[in-house]
Amino acid sequence: MTRDRDQWWTDDGVDALDVIEVQTAVIARNLELLRRRGDIYGELDKASYLLMRTLDAIGPADIATLAAKLGLDPSTVGRQVTALRAHGLVERTADAQDRRRGIVSATAEGRELLAHTRVQRRERTAELLHGWHQDELHALGAMLTKYNRAVARDYLLSAPDETAEPG
Incomplete structure (x- = not known):
């Protein structure tokens, strides 16, 4: 599955693919550390946070639309919505045009909880990235976006709709 081996080596003899593979493992571990020790999601777990961010970006939507935006199976999103409803964070109402279709908002x-969580996450991220130059911040954001889209392309049910992603 590895393409031409030469493409992964930099001019200074570094195996870029090896560096990326190791750093991906490190970032996964670090994100778990932040989750456990830093309370970055507060009362919203990752799945709930992303679903709430999507609702915030697109407004009220049915399960199928949310699933398409998130690149997930509708049954998965349905379970997430059920859990959020149980906590009073979303509501589901019948669509005025088609009473069989539920609209989640x-x-x-x-x-309020999403806004609070976003502030907490932004503050924590700002602390971690303190001292970085603007060009480094933009480059990191662009590279993470590109990487996440590649993962989504290969591993999600469908590629998430980019309108749900923050710009």
């Missing part, structure tokens, strides 16, 4: 409590 964030409650006031859900929007």
Whole structure:
């Protein structure tokens, strides 16, 4: 599956693919450390946070639309919505045009919790990236976006709709 081996080696003899592979493992570990020790999600786990961010970006939507935006199976999103409803963070109402179709929207409590969580996450991220130059921040954001899209392309049910991604 590895393409031409020469493409992974830099001019200074570094195996870039090896560096990326190791750093991907390190970032996964570090994100888990942040989750456990830093309370970066607060009351929202990763899945709930991303679903709430998607609702915030697109507004009320049905399960199929949310699933397409997130690149997940509708049954997975349905379970996530059920859990969020149980905590009073979203509500589901019948579509005025098609009463069989449910529309999911964030409650006031859900929007408030999302806003609070976003502030916490941004503050923590700002602390970690303190001292970085603007060009480094932009480059990191662009590279992470490109990497996440590659993962989504190969591993999600469908590629997430980019309108749900923050710009």
